[in-house]
Amino acid sequence: MTFINRTFGLGLAAFGALAAPALAQNFTMSTGLGQPHMWTAWHMEPFAAAMEEKTGGEVTFTKFYGGELAGVGRSLDSLQTGVIDIASPLLAPYHEGRFPLSDVTQLPTYGTDSPMVTRAFQALLDSDVELADGKTFYEYEITDKNIRVWALGATGPYSISTTEKVLAEPADFTGTPLRAGSALHTIVLENLGATPVTLPGPQAYEALSRKTIDGIIISISDWPSYSIQELLRHSIVNLSIGHWESYLAISDQAWNEMSEENRKLFDETAREIALTNADKWVENGVSVQETSEADDGGSFVSINDLSQEMQDHIAEAGRQTWVDWIEKTEAAGHPARATARLYAELIQAEGGSLPEGVAEYLAE
Structure with a gap:
């Protein structure tokens, strides 16, 4: 009032x-x-x-x-x-x-x-x-x-982070319980082969501590907001599971x-x-990563340093996520394709990139 x-x-x-x-x-x-x-x-x-x-x-x-x-x-x-x-x-x-x-910014991108x-x-x-x-x-x-x-x-870009399990190859995702913070993150995790567990951020600490989940999709700069920086050890970076x-x-x-x-x-x-x-x-993302590496033994591996098979798997999951979100939202009667096409143009104008195959799909 x-x-x-x-x-x-x-x-x-x-x-x-x-x-x-x-x-x-x-x-x-x-x-x-x-x-x-x-x-x-x-x-x-x-x-x-x-x-x-x-x-x-x-x-x-x-x-x-x-x-x-x-x-x-x-x-x-x-x-x-x-x-x-x-x-x-x-x-x-x-x-x-x-x-x-409004979830359109959660679509996977690079750079x-x-x-x-x-x-x-x-x-x-x-x-x-x-x-x-x-x-x-x-x-x-x-x-x-x-x-x-x-x-x-x-x-910051949403990364894939885990407590103990190292995600090095596509098979490592299979059945791994990972936290999803939104419906779109659920789509990403399903396409990666993981098991999505939908939780709001404030519940992440307990779920990670109790090993209800093995990891989480979240921005590294947001770790301190939920006091999870001391729990997460392994992260895949230089990709964005959206923002x-x-x-x-x-x-x-x-x-x-x-x-x-x-x-x-x-x-x-x-x-x-x-x-x-x-x-x-x-600024906070850089600080959190540096502190994690220095004090907590955190490991941050660029997607570019993973096997080609793993890079291709994550890229295909990203492409399929654009398709799935667009088609699901269109089926509900909303102009998702037009929205995604416009957002893609705007993010590319900023210097970002799309997963391989997304541009071709949007042009259909």
């Missing part, structure tokens, strides 16, 4: 008193994540601080953490009912069926990093390319939900209560903080 305080300056002409701001607004900002998470510490917090500074205190925020007001998967309903004004972040993949196209994906996803949101029924990506995914959104800083992207979201009601100038500052700040957040994902 939004609290609006109007402070009227009581001018004393003799003393030339200064008038207070005509309209001060305090918005309720919520995250389902803990305060150490990269999207809390390095997106939500700096965004709020920057907006308060830029508006001279006209816009302030009351912040709630760890799902105190709106848990993971409840942000959209909470925005629409006025329980919160801003979700930072709104995790679209946890809102089953509500954002059918991508957080800043590249952040720019590509924001460009997807800004695109005027019509995908279906005369609607752009933003119009299809967002407009009818009574919210406004911007890209977060995308996570997790999602939204900074504000309700239309809260948006409309801001002045035009403050709305412009909100838009400007959202774009700026997303990119600084993306840089932090990169």
